[in-house]
Amino acid sequence: MIEFASAALLVIGAFFYFAGTVGLLRFPDIYTRLHALAKADNLGLGCVLAGLALRAETLATALKLLLIWPLALAASAAVAYAIAHRAETLGIAPWRGEEEP
């Protein structure tokens, strides 16, 4: 049961990483790409870490794995803001969209 839950979480995590990378490649400008990277990858990381924590041999190891998540979240949120802020300071206008067929 734990084995299955862990495998499911790892697969879901891989899915979010995949979607985040596809967003990074497909989205049109720096701001929209930041959305994809920050949100999807963090969810992917959370799922992967939860999946690994279920497999950990001791409670302390599991907690150590889970501790990575808030640290990575804080770093990636701050970096996303820093990049967006810099882009706006440089005068990079956000993509306005074009009519989709």
Add this chain to the structure above:
Amino acid sequence: MIAAILFRGLVFALLWWVLAEGRADAWGLGVAAAMAATLASLWLLPPGRWRIGTLPLLRFLLFFLWNSLRGGLQVALMALRRWPGLRPAIQEISLALPPGAPRLLLLNALTLMPGTLGVRLSDDGKLQVHALDASLPVAAEVRTLEAHIARLFGVARGGMP
């Protein structure tokens, strides 16, 4: 003050136990590290500025987890759809939270909430938000997050604590 020192020391000791993966063979070093970390935290973040209750913290964590799940799902579906359906725009929102930790938390949490990205926060509390899809209720999302953070820090919006 004594309570804050004890609490922080305990948290750092627990953190050492987690980092050492439960091994106890270097506990002397662990005690020294926990004490040094407590001193540093008292210097960098003196106690008493903000009071955070356990219940509001749990509520905020649940809200945050649920919304980061929504945000991740939304952007993942947009990335994988044939037509992503992006309608980006930058909106300006005036924050009612006091400066300092509450505004910083809002700015950082916003990046992980559905469809929003903080672009510029000026000192007077005006926040430029980049929205993935401006036809969604972006301002309402920000207001909800703001209300949760105000409750977390126990501050009334619109005034100093």
